[in-house]
Amino acid sequence: MQALPAAPLVCSAQTPAKRRSFRFSGMNPAPRIRERQDSTVNTQASRQVLTTSAIRKIEASFAASTPSLMQRAGLAAAAFASRIAAPEGPILVLVGPGNNGGDGLVLATELKRMGRTVVVALAGDADKLPPDASEALRRWHEAGGTLRDSVPSLPWALAVDALLGIGLTRPVTGLIAEWITDFNRLRCPRLAIDVPSGLDADTGAIHGIAARATHTISFIALKPGLLTLEGPDQAGDLQLSDLELPTDAISEAGRWIAPADFTEFAGPRRLNSHKGHFGDAGIIGGQAGMVGAAWIAGRAALALGSGRVFVGCLAPDAPAIDPLTPELMMRSANEVHSLASALAIGPGLGQDEAANVHLSRALAFRGPLVLDADALNLLGANPSMHTALSLRTDATVMTPHPAEAARLLQCSTAQVQAQRLEAAKEIAGRYRAHVVLKGCGSIIADPQGAWAINRSGNPGMASAGMGDALTGFVVSLLGQHWPAGAALEAAVHLHGAAADALAVGKTGPIGLTASEVIHAARRVRNGWAEAALTEAA
Structure with a gap:
């Protein structure tokens, strides 16, 4: 589908909005019921939801941290991938031209170190990767890894989407769109890194085409687009790794709602009550x-x-x-x-x-x-x-x-x-x-x-x-x-x-x-x- 226009919310006050028929769309699909019961720890910090601009502020503050944010993200993703992958068979990692691709390369290197067979396909020019992603590629080669320029057809134990990250604002086209189509057709667990490629992290809108994952591991905090509109269908079951970064100073943070928010008001009634x-x-x-x-x-x-x-x-x-x-x-x-x-x-x-x-x-x-x-x-x-x-x-x-x-x-x-x-x-x-x-x-x-x-x-x-x-x-x-x-x-x-x-x-x-x-x-x-x-x- 085409991305929805980023038009202003308010039209002319002189032009009344036309009344339109509206069919209420479905809410989160049933598989998310199990996820809500056993995933993200129910604390105020882990329930924060941050927009792309807020995430960028945090990333900028810790850009020089050791280990790097990319190393932290890739290792967290690899640990999660090892739990959801089938025990036998190769793992496919689709890598894009940006830092999300770098996260995927760190994941691939770590999974290879664990003894898994890992196939990496790169959609882009290896010589034009950002510095951190280029370093992750060097380590992948150092570990004996190679790159493919197409998506092989094999029975995969897991497929990983590390093509595009947060900040996407234009429709996905070309080779990456083709690879997303291939990814969505795979009959195996499908893991998205941070957000499914093609999904707007702030709005949940799909920019042309988006990866449809069975699982998504998001970093630092959950993003609004994972939780609303098309996000829940595309993201599958959610996992959060905060990368051990503090987020409590972000004033524009939202949160997702849990019953713990209402404990003060939800208690039992006094015996001495009347209507x-x-x-x-x-x-x-x-x-x-x-x-x-x-x-x-x-x-x-x-x-x-x-x-x-x-x-x-x-x-x-x-x-x-x-x-x-x-x-x-x-x-x-x-x-x-x-x-x-x-x-x-x-x-x-x-x-x-x-x-x-x-x-x-x-x-x-x-x-x-x-x-x-x-x-x-x-x-x-x-x-x-x-x-x-x-x-x-x-x-x-x-x-x-x-x-x-x-x-x-x-x-x-x-x-x-x-x-x-x-x-x-x-x-x-x-x-x-x-x-x-x-x-x-x-x-x-x-x-x-x-x-x-x-x-x-x-x-x-x-x-x-x-x-x-x-x-x-x-x-x-x-x-x-x-x-x-x-x-x-x-x-x-x-x-x-x-x-x-x-x-x-x-x-x-x-x-x-x-x-x-x-x-x-x-x-x-x-x-x-x-x-x-x-x-x-």
Whole structure:
């Protein structure tokens, strides 16, 4: 595929964004479920996510270190390669013309020293390698290694992609593109060094063609592009080697989310509790033909522990009771505005005059507010509402998918997807809100510019009602007095973790429904409470 254009996120304010149809794409594939359980150590440092510019700053600071960064990376990669390679057979290493190729040459030399048969193919001119890579090539020759200029057809124990590293900004063409195609066809473990070649390390976009690895070992810190958009499909199972370099001084670092982030708020409840302690969640939406969206959000709020849930449907003939969840308190939308301690508006809201009236009123709500679905579409189409939103003093949470984000930013969905991190940060800053840009590797940003990426979830979540369930989770935690940032991150992670638990039990990913995820989320949430109690003890 062609690289998406690096166009600015914001188009002319005078040209309203056209409404586009949007199909929610699948989240991280099921194999990543096992990886999340047993790979990267769950510490704040190892969960950092750094952009290319941040990585370059660290590399520059340690350029003269001994051993060199290339030696450290190559040796770490070789140790990992030795664990995932088949026990018998040769190992193929595809080497590119830059420092990523140098990492591959160090790996090849070390694997040869271990007694493995290693074949190295170089895509480029050996005389034009950067200094460190040229030194790595000298050591490869010194160890008795030779170079190929084509990819031999053999039954490989492992194939290693060391063609292109971070910083790629243009489409991959020519010989390297051909070799990536050959690499992707190999029926053996396929290891990418730092990032799969052809994948944008910052955005997860594919520049023409990208290596599709079964494993990726990344260095110093994980990169956003490994965790969002196309990255999870291309990278396979992730391994991190920090090369023993400190990264805690990097102010622009993000992180990937883990339950340890919520221990402070996720503990068990006091025995002396009543429903008034756990908030009154309000849901407004449910236009004609879309009542189910509001009900799903309400059911999700109940399952996550709200004391009471009020649902105000705009459909004139909306039932007075949810037959599957009679605990939901059906009220008029007008009543819900005044009854809720935390309010969500959008699931099934529609875009008629009544929807506009209720959204305007919601923007003046005194308490935490969640904006989803058509509430976001209306906001994007009505700049006059932006002032009301900017005047809010209570927390605002926004949960757009890429098409809704495009309407908020007055740009195309393709532009949002090509710059997911920047899009999420811009929405958060512009609307002074906590934002999740949903999709594969959902990105969460706050008004101050902090950001995180969620790794939980699977393709089963690409079904109707999942976004409504997430809205219910968020408003429930807000009503239970969770801070907005923690509530949003916990709800997003819990949403995906519940879907993952169902997939492990073979209820999904194919055919997974929002209702099933709601019930699974309750089990996961109670598991968090038990874990917090154990940790406290």
